[in-house]
Amino acid sequence: MRGGSRRHVRTIDVWPGFVDALATLVIAVVFVMMVFAVFQFYLKDVIAGRDDQLARASAQISELAATLALERRQTQDIRARFDSVMAELQASLAETDRLKAEAAAATALSAERAKALEDANKTIEADRAKVEMQLRELEALASMRLEMERRLAAAEESATAERRVSSEAQAQVALLNRQTAELREQLRRLEAILAESERKSAEAQAQIVDLGRRLNLALASRVEELSRYRSEFFGRLRQALGDRAEVRIVGDRFVFQSEVLFASGAATIELDGGRQLQRLAEVLRDTTSRIPKEIDWVLQVTGHTDRRPIATREFPSNWELSSARAISVVRFLMANGLPPDRLQAAGMAEFQPIDERDDEVGWRRNRRIELRLTNR
Numbered sequence: 001m002r003g004g005s006r007r008h009v010r011t012i013d014v015w016p017g018f019v020d021a022l023a024t025l026v027i028a029v030v031f032v033m034m035v036f037a038v039f040q041f042y043l044k045d046v047i048a049g050r051d052d053q054l055a056r057a058s059a060q061i062s063e064l065a066a067t068l069a070l071e072r073r074q075t076q077d078i079r080a081r082f083d084s085v086m087a088e089l090q091a092s093l094a095e096t097d098r099l100k101a102e103a104a105a106a107t108a109l110s111a112e113r114a115k116a117l118e119d120a121n122k123t124i125e126a127d128r129a130k131v132e133m134q135l136r137e138l139e140a141l142a143s144m145r146l147e148m149e150r151r152l153a154a155a156e157e158s159a160t161a162e163r164r165v166s167s168e169a170q171a172q173v174a175l176l177n178r179q180t181a182e183l184r185e186q187l188r189r190l191e192a193i194l195a196e197s198e199r200k201s202a203e204a205q206a207q208i209v210d211l212g213r214r215l216n217l218a219l220a221s222r223v224e225e226l227s228r229y230r231s232e233f234f235g236r237l238r239q240a241l242g243d244r245a246e247v248r249i250v251g252d253r254f255v256f257q258s259e260v261l262f263a264s265g266a267a268t269i270e271l272d273g274g275r276q277l278q279r280l281a282e283v284l285r286d287t288t289s290r291i292p293k294e295i296d297w298v299l300q301v302t303g304h305t306d307r308r309p310i311a312t313r314e315f316p317s318n319w320e321l322s323s324a325r326a327i328s329v330v331r332f333l334m335a336n337g338l339p340p341d342r343l344q345a346a347g348m349a350e351f352q353p354i355d356e357r358d359d360e361v362g363w364r365r366n367r368r369i370e371l372r373l374t375n376r
Contacts, residue, residue: 299371319349323345323346
């Protein structure tokens with residue numbers, strides 16, 4: 001038995017404990033893997049949600065960028081239209097000023113005609129006063145005639161002895177009758193003269209009104225025609241010269257910066273400036289050839305400098321420099337086929353600036369050549 005019990009102790013079975021431990025380990029591993037799988041699944045959903053949010057945010061950013069670009073284009077278009085409207089407004093204001101000046105001239109002409117009419121009315125009034133005075137004299141003579149007739153009747157009734165006095169009275173009455181007839185004839189002629197004067201006065205007034213109306217219509221027609229050719233000239237000139245910052249339209253004037261045409265402190269046209277003026281001359285020749293002869297147009301060329309003084313042997317002041325540059329442009333245009341009687345040159349020195357800034361930007365803008373197509 002002692003030996004048997006020792007064998008039983010030696011053969012204790014440890015396999016079930018091992019299996020239990022292994023099973024516990026397997027369960028723990030499976031649990032950890034399940035937890036890991038659940039965490040991976042949750043993490044995948046979170047990442048997918050973040051990707052969706054990121055995609056939506058990217059789409060929104062793209063839409064906002066497109067909207068911003070569209071807004072910028074619209075803003076640029078609005079600015080361009082605003083600049084165009086401002087340019088047209090300035091041109092309209094300049095044209096309005098010129099029309100006001102022409103209207104003032106027409107008003108002065110009408111005032112002269114009105115003064116002439118007033119003088120004619122004064123003459124008519126004076127003639128009417130004379131006629132009225134003669135009428136009063138005629139009435140006085142008529143009264144005298146009645147008195148003489150009354151006296152004649154009294155004399156005829158008095159006695160036969162007074163026949164001689166009666167005869168004299170009759171002679172006086174006959175004389176008075178002749179004078180009355182003459183006065184009546186004069187009155188008739190004066191009335192005819194007065195009627196003719198009134199008729200002529202009415203005709204003159206009607207002619208003045210009609211002349212003013214036709215003058216206004218003619219002025220409006222000439223202004224409209226010249227404005228149409230000016231617009232065509234500016235449009236074709238802008239197309240020929242291109243969209244350059246140093247060449248622009250300001251109101252009813254075409255402006256070249258001096259640096260485009262001349263070197264600093266000089267009045268000789270540079271090579272590049274000559275090419276620009278060559279295209280200008282071609283456009284101007286073609287445009288003005290179709291302007292009717294009855295429109296008395298002229299191209300004004302005006303030179304401007306900045307406020308910094310110049311004092312050289314050739315140009316003692318800015319007056320000489322600005323005038324010399326304007327004359328150089330006029331001579332160039334004459335050499336390229338433009339008639340001299342349609343060109344004007346003037347120098348304004350520094351006294352008509354378009355930019356009041358006292359820096360390089362303001363000086364550069366004020367150094368310019370202006371071209372203006374207008375009537376004389």
